[in-house]
Amino acid sequence: MSERIFFKVSIAIFLILLFVCSCFEMGVYAQAQQGPCYGDAIVAGSIGDASNLIPMLSTDATSHEIAGLIYNGLVKYDKDLNLVGDLAESWEIRQGGREIVFHLRKGVRWQDGVPFTSRDVLFGFRTIIDPKTPTAYAGDFLEVEKAEAPDPYTFRVIYKEPFAPALSSWGDIVVLPEHLLKGKDITKSELSRHPVGLGPYKFRLWKTQERIELEANPDYFDGRPYLDRYIMRIIPDPATMFMELKAGGLDWMGLSPIQYKRQTDTEFFRRNFNKYKYLSFSYTYLGYNLRHPFFKDKRVRQAISYAIDKQEIIRGVLLGLGVVATGPYKPDAWFYNPNVKRYPYNPQKAKELLAQCGWKDTDGDGVLDKDGVPFSFTVLTNQGNSLRDKTAQIIQYRLKQIGIEMKIRQLEWTAFINDFIDKRRFEAVILGWTLGQDPDIYDIWHSSKTGAKQLNFIGYKNREVDRLLVMGRRTFDREKRKKIYFKIQEILAEDQPYTFLYVPMALPIIHSRFRGIKPAPAGITYNFIRWWVPKNEQKYILP
Amino acid sequence: MGFVLFLLKRLLGLVPTFLGITLISFFVMHLAPGEPMSLQADFNPKMTPEMRQRLRAQYGLDKPLYVQYARWLKGLVHLDLGRSFSPDRRKVWDKIKERLPITILINVLSMALILGVSIPLGVRAAVRQNSLFDQVTTVLVFVAYAAPAFWVALLLMLFFGIELNILPVSGIHSLMGYEQMTTFQKILDWARHLVLPVFVSAIGGLAGFSRYTRSSMLEVLRQDYITTARAKGLPERVVIYRHALRNALLPLITILGLSIPGLIGGSVIFESIFAIPGVGQLMWSAVMARDYPVLMGNLVIVAVLTLLGNLLADIGYAAVDPRIRTGLQSEE
Numbered sequence: 078m079s080e081r082i083f084f085k086v087s088i089a090i091f092l093i094l095l096f097v098c099s100c101f102e103m104g105v106y107a108q109a110q111q112g113p114c115y116g117d118a119i120v121a122g123s124i125g126d127a128s129n130l131i132p133m134l135s136t137d138a139t140s141h142e143i144a145g146l147i148y149n150g151l152v153k154y155d156k157d158l159n160l161v162g163d164l165a166e167s168w169e170i171r172q173g174g175r176e177i178v179f180h181l182r183k184g185v186r187w188q189d190g191v192p193f194t195s196r197d198v199l200f201g202f203r204t205i206i207d208p209k210t211p212t213a214y215a216g217d218f219l220e221v222e223k224a225e226a227p228d229p230y231t232f233r234v235i236y237k238e239p240f241a242p243a244l245s246s247w248g249d250i251v252v253l254p255e256h257l258l259k260g261k262d263i264t265k266s267e268l269s270r271h272p273v274g275l276g277p278y279k280f281r282l283w284k285t286q287e288r289i290e291l292e293a294n295p296d297y298f299d300g301r302p303y304l305d306r307y308i309m310r311i312i313p314d315p316a317t318m319f320m321e322l323k324a325g326g327l328d329w330m331g332l333s334p335i336q337y338k339r340q341t342d343t344e345f346f347r348r349n350f351n352k353y354k355y356l357s358f359s360y361t362y363l364g365y366n367l368r369h370p371f372f373k374d375k376r377v378r379q380a381i382s383y384a385i386d387k388q389e390i391i392r393g394v395l396l397g398l399g400v401v402a403t404g405p406y407k408p409d410a411w412f413y414n415p416n417v418k419r420y421p422y423n424p425q426k427a428k429e430l431l432a433q434c435g436w437k438d439t440d441g442d443g444v445l446d447k448d449g450v451p452f453s454f455t456v457l458t459n460q461g462n463s464l465r466d467k468t469a470q471i472i473q474y475r476l477k478q479i480g481i482e483m484k485i486r487q488l489e490w491t492a493f494i495n496d497f498i499d500k501r502r503f504e505a506v507i508l509g510w511t512l513g514q515d516p517d518i519y520d521i522w523h524s525s526k527t528g529a530k531q532l533n534f535i536g537y538k539n540r541e542v543d544r545l546l547v548m549g550r551r552t553f554d555r556e557k558r559k560k561i562y563f564k565i566q567e568i569l570a571e572d573q574p575y576t577f578l579y580v581p582m583a584l585p586i587i588h589s590r591f592r593g594i595k596p597a598p599a600g601i602t603y604n605f606i607r608w609w610v611p612k613n614e615q616k617y618i619l620p
Numbered sequence: 621m622g623f624v625l626f627l628l629k630r631l632l633g634l635v636p637t638f639l640g641i642t643l644i645s646f647f648v649m650h651l652a653p654g655e656p657m658s659l660q661a662d663f664n665p666k667m668t669p670e671m672r673q674r675l676r677a678q679y680g681l682d683k684p685l686y687v688q689y690a691r692w693l694k695g696l697v698h699l700d701l702g703r704s705f706s707p708d709r710r711k712v713w714d715k716i717k718e719r720l721p722i723t724i725l726i727n728v729l730s731m732a733l734i735l736g737v738s739i740p741l742g743v744r745a746a747v748r749q750n751s752l753f754d755q756v757t758t759v760l761v762f763v764a765y766a767a768p769a770f771w772v773a774l775l776l777m778l779f780f781g782i783e784l785n786i787l788p789v790s791g792i793h794s795l796m797g798y799e800q801m802t803t804f805q806k807i808l809d810w811a812r813h814l815v816l817p818v819f820v821s822a823i824g825g826l827a828g829f830s831r832y833t834r835s836s837m838l839e840v841l842r843q844d845y846i847t848t849a850r851a852k853g854l855p856e857r858v859v860i861y862r863h864a865l866r867n868a869l870l871p872l873i874t875i876l877g878l879s880i881p882g883l884i885g886g887s888v889i890f891e892s893i894f895a896i897p898g899v900g901q902l903m904w905s906a907v908m909a910r911d912y913p914v915l916m917g918n919l920v921i922v923a924v925l926t927l928l929g930n931l932l933a934d935i936g937y938a939a940v941d942p943r944i945r946t947g948l949q950s951e952e
Binding site: 118120128129134135136137140208211212213215216264265269270284285286287288308310311312313314316317320321323324326490491492494495496530617 | 652653654655669671672674675678706707708709710715718719770774777778781782785788789790791792795796892893894895897901902908910
């Protein structure tokens with residue numbers, strides 16, 4: 078009897094479950110059925126205003142973010158950071174890498190209706206190498222021996238020598254509308270503030286220091302974007318920006334680690350927003366002036382690397398939202414070598430290495446000394462970057478424990494660069510590099526780049542690295558390139574010209590009504606034109 | 621006629637002062653380390669040394685400083701402030717022009733608020749010296765003075781913008797639908813956005829002005845003619861507001877004139893916090909980027925305002941105090 082009851086009850090439960098499940102599935106099905114739909118606007122927050130919407134004339138992130146939605150290049154990076162065609166359907170690499178021939182898409186039009194042809198690329202190229210154009214990006218293009226447009230859909234470029242970063246340089250900074258710019262002074266062009274591009278979004282308005290609005294380009298060659306409008310609001314104060322997010326005035330901003338971990342950990346944010354995280358394209362390092370007698374010996378640099386607990390810095394400064402840097406690349410790049418020498422926290426080993434170099438505390442004052450000179454140095458960092466400031470303080474504490482005195486000095490950025498870095502008046506610095514998608518790091522590590530105003534300011538010189546850097550620039554084959562850059566990472570890890578500290582995470586928060594966002598090594602914006610909002614959740618109904 | 625002459629003389633006297641200001645500013649500005657290209661060029665792997673030289677030449681930075689100043693001055697005579705060194709290369713005047721109205725609007729409103737509140741407050745406090753009212757207002761205005769503006773602003777935003785959700789957090793008008801509004805709605809929209817910035821920019825000024833009014837009033841109230849006025853049997857209101865206040869306001873006019881340039885400089889704080897696209901922010905970023913032409917353009921505006929402020933103070937003096945007016949006339 079009791080068994081039968083049990084049986085009935087379980088059937089009932091089973092049925093209820095079935096019913097619940099099917100309801101649930103129906104719900105999901107209904108939503109899937111609805112599919113991506115057009116409409117709505119996204120409001121993003123930015124701390125700084127754009128400067129110039131002709132991409133080759135600006136260097137700030139905001140300008141490039143906006144211009145990236147308006148202009149297209151011949152090539153672009155996909156979500157896994159592979160170079161793929163954009164305006165170019167395909168390309169051929171000839172003469173062992175000296176010549177590249179791009180085959181362009183047909184039927185693409187500028188936003189004013191004029192057809193796009195290879196002449197626009199040639200015009201962009203001529204503009205960027207023109208001495209009268211004040212651009213920071215001419216460097217890569219000066220390697221070009223000859224560029225030509227044999228027909229409207231073919232663009233050919235020949236380099237003096239094979240140059241591997243060449244392909245990626247044909248991105249959105251070098252394609253310009255010839256019909257709007259020809260014969261005009263580009264620095265005084267209307268296009269700086271009213272750009273006309275080929276991309277998914279068209280320019281709508283720009284109110285200086287207030288907002289920039291873009292609207293969907295219905296004729297975009299890769300399909301109309303789902304979101305009707307993109308609005309960037311300029312809010313210089315991060316605290317205000319966060320309040321705007323809470324008040325509903327913003328849909329999208331980048332969070333600081335503390336905002337990510339603590340301030341958005343509430344019911345309100347869980348219900349209304351989605352948070353994302355991915356490794357940012359940057360790393361922070363402690364760099365040594367290798368001309369300084371303290372830091373000439375690599376064992377000293379290795380000792381300092383052992384003495385710094387990088388995990389502790391990530392926990393304390395980034396609240397865990399970052400990873401340890403082991404070299405000059407971020408860990409999810411295809412050219413990242415995970416098997417280089419690492420420096421886990423080991424103060425004992427640090428002390429041994431220092432003792433080997435003759436650093437001992439002979440006078441008992443707690444600071445190591447050698448030939449009567451105490452091991453005391455000053456680390457410089459730029460003002461207003463609280464993450465770097467905190468990093469410096471943690472390092473200071475750890476170095477004190479092994480008998481090294483480190484002082485911290487903060488400087489205003491321009492003064493820092495001009496009076497200290499450029500004049501080589503520093504002992505050590507805490508700074509960061511932004512990473513490109515190409516592994517080429519010639520400008521930072523090659524021994525020919527140690528001159529005034531050049532980027533190898535620490536004075537790193539290693540013949541083997543020099544040779545590999547040149548080879549890396551000449552090699553197109555991805556597997557071969559990978560081997561070259563793997564080797565470079567091994568040498569840098571052994572030499573420790575920098576103590577590589579951490580790769581922070583980018584922490585965007587976006588309103589939950591937006592669908593289709595999929596984080597990847599390239600970040601989240603690679604598929605921005607495929608983000609969408611279900612009809613019943615759309616917030617801004619636009620005419 | 622005498623007054624016009626007085627004005628002309630004063631105006632002419634301002635020219636050398638103005639030139640002196642620009643000269644000193646120009647040279648001091650160049651003492652700051654770094655150059656305008658720093659932000660574009662420093663630490664940029666793609667920047668070649670040739671490009672740097674070319675940019676320097678384009679900006680005229682390769683010339684000696686006095687040549688640069690002469691060139692700038694020449695432009696100024698033609699009312700041309702030059703072009704910005706930032707990547708947009710826009711005309712300096714265009715950049716200032718689009719931002720000046722909002723900064724002036726907020727400052728005028730805030731000045732009106734300061735005067736409208738602090739003068740009655742000061743007068744009352746003086747009339748009832750050492751009363752409870754006097755003591756409470758003293759404490760309150762000093763608390764307001766001491767509280768950092770950015771902190772007050774954030775608290776107000778949190779309270780009115782998020783907790784009560786009745787005022788917008790930042791910006792100067794609504795993001796969506798603003799273009800479809802009627803004029804009246806637009807004014808209302810602006811007003812809603814300006815309440816907090818105006819209040820925050822005024823709050824620090826209350827202390828100074830109410831204190832000045834109070835002490836100035838106290839001094840006047842001790843004068844014999846006040847006793848006379850009271851003895852005549854005039855109502856207390858007339859004694860205070862017609863006889864005493866008029867005289868008490870004299871020193872305030874000077875202070876008012878002097879505080880005009882400070883308002884423009886002080887704008888950077890609330891402009892940044894409330895995301896208001898005003899001149900203060902422009903000036904701040906120009907300093908950071910070493911954008912000399914924009915900086916000089918702003919300095920010209922500030923210098924002109926300062927000098928005008930002083931001039932207005934003098935004129936105001938003359939208007940309020942008959943002794944100065946008559947003194948002028950008898951001089952001729």
